Amino acid sequence: MNGAQDMGGVHGFGPVQPEPNEPPFHAEWEKKALALVLAMGPAGGWNIDMSRSARENVPPGDYLSRSYYQIWIAGLERLMAERGLVLPEEIDAGRALYPPKPVPRTLAAADVDKVLRRGGPTERETKTNARFAMGDRVRAKNIHPTAHTRLPRYVRGHAGIVEAVRGCHVFPDTNATGAGEDPQWLYTVRFEGTELWGAESDPTVKVSVDAWEPYLDPA
Amino acid sequence: MAHDHHHHHDHDHSDLSETELRVRALETILTEKGYIDPKALDVLIETYESKIGPRNGALVVAKAWANSDFKKWLLTDATAAIVSLGYEGRQGEHMVVVENTPTLHHMVVCTLCSCYPWPVLGLPPVWYKSAPYRSRAVADPRGVLSDFGVTLPKDREIRVWDSTAEVRYLVLPMRPEGTNGWSEEKLAELVTRDSMIGTGLPKAPHEISK
Structure with missing residues (x-):
């Protein structure tokens, strides 16, 4: 979706503000926010693309006024509400008002290390031949899906070069809606900065995105 | 508004209190419902605070x-x-x-x-x-x-x-x-x-x- 999360090239946010010796967390609640989101993954049964979709599918003003952990918490509340796991009135009340729903599994303390080490690889067996090869010229499609997608607006319609073929990976656009993993070839596509930002822009800049095959046309 | 630091700060501050309450509520509810193991939260925090x-x-x-x-x-x-x-x-x-x-x-x-x-x-x-x-x-x-x-x-x-x-x-x-x-x-x-x-x-x- 063309939401506030798609920030590449947007003006007006001001300078980056690095924080010397930044701690991993800035408040106790941030620690809990991270841990709750990670711990609820196995119980909730959603995937990373559903999580991202839940975080970004909000009015742009809401997205931009939240800190990153606030965005995560809002996304978690939404995923749980959609599945009837926890309803908003329970959070308002500060306690459970309805009996629990059965969940596939609970992340036990003893399994945390194993589960984090396993992670969630997205590469899948290849069943088709890659349409593009290294060095091919491709153009990012001018598409505007209203649901989750990982093709940023700033490359749409622009031509670049396939720099690497990364194998077949879970396709976020279908995975986010529950329509399945539908693995697709993934490419690193490199664009000249001047192709993206115009002839007046810095000629020494090149930018790449990782783009799934359905996002690309030959150019 | 982005340049009005005082206003921005106050806004953030009240949001954080609200957020703190919601996060606390979530921890309580998820534990009550048995969706999470509260000890797993401690291990997750410890992992990303001091190990990785x-x-x-x-x-x-x-x-x-x-x-x-x-x-x-x-x-x-x-x-x-x-x-x-x-x-x-x-x-x-x-x-x-x-x-x-x-x-x-x-x-x-x-x-x-x-x-x-x-x-x-x-x-x-x-x-x-x-x-x-x-x-x-x-x-x-x-x-x-x-x-x-x-x-x-x-x-x-x-x-x-x-x-x-x-x-x-x-x-x-x-x-x-x-x-x-x-x-x-x-x-x-x-x-x-x-x-x-x-x-x-x-x-x-x-x-x-x-």
Whole structure:
């Protein structure tokens, strides 16, 4: 979706503000926010693309006024509400008002290390031949899906070069809606900065995105 | 409004209290319903607060500086090379390492969210997830570098990697001059987190205590 999360090239946010010796967390609640989101993954049964979709599918003003952990918490509340796991009135009340729903599994303390080490690889067996090869010229499609997608607006319609073929990976656009993993070839596509930002822009800049095959046309 | 710091600060402050309450409520409810093991929360926090951080990445970089075979492996199969040092899993499942040279400088961003190589760098800093970085890294990387006090030669090619899929990028910075014969342990002290994102450079030998 063309939401506030798609920030590449947007003006007006001001300078980056690095924080010397930044701690991993800035408040106790941030620690809990991270841990709750990670711990609820196995119980909730959603995937990373559903999580991202839940975080970004909000009015742009809401997205931009939240800190990153606030965005995560809002996304978690939404995923749980959609599945009837926890309803908003329970959070308002500060306690459970309805009996629990059965969940596939609970992340036990003893399994945390194993589960984090396993992670969630997205590469899948290849069943088709890659349409593009290294060095091919491709153009990012001018598409505007209203649901989750990982093709940023700033490359749409622009031509670049396939720099690497990364194998077949879970396709976020279908995975986010529950329509399945539908693995697709993934490419690193490199664009000249001047192709993206115009002839007046810095000629020494090149930018790449990782783009799934359905996002690309030959150019 | 963005320039009205006092207003902005007050706004943030009241939001945080509200957020604190909601997070507390969530922890209570999820525990009551048996969806989470509260002890797992402690382990998760402990992991990302004190076990997984940029020290891991610094040891990867130092090893690549000291050992050309490892460097070759790291640049051709980063995931396996990094796993061999014990760093693996969530948000580092598919690693790619890109090497800075005298003519090429790499910088990593996620314009769409906050994708970052957790096993080697830990959790991303606030600025990495912030709108200023995500919006400008791809359009004005030299401007972003100047926010970090970094100025590169005008003819240095700048290559920005937008992490839009599950591939995670780590920058291999150039080994500082004057470090011949240094141990990996000592080399790692020169490797800053920002130098592995591409918004900084490694420390010079005189910047660390002997």
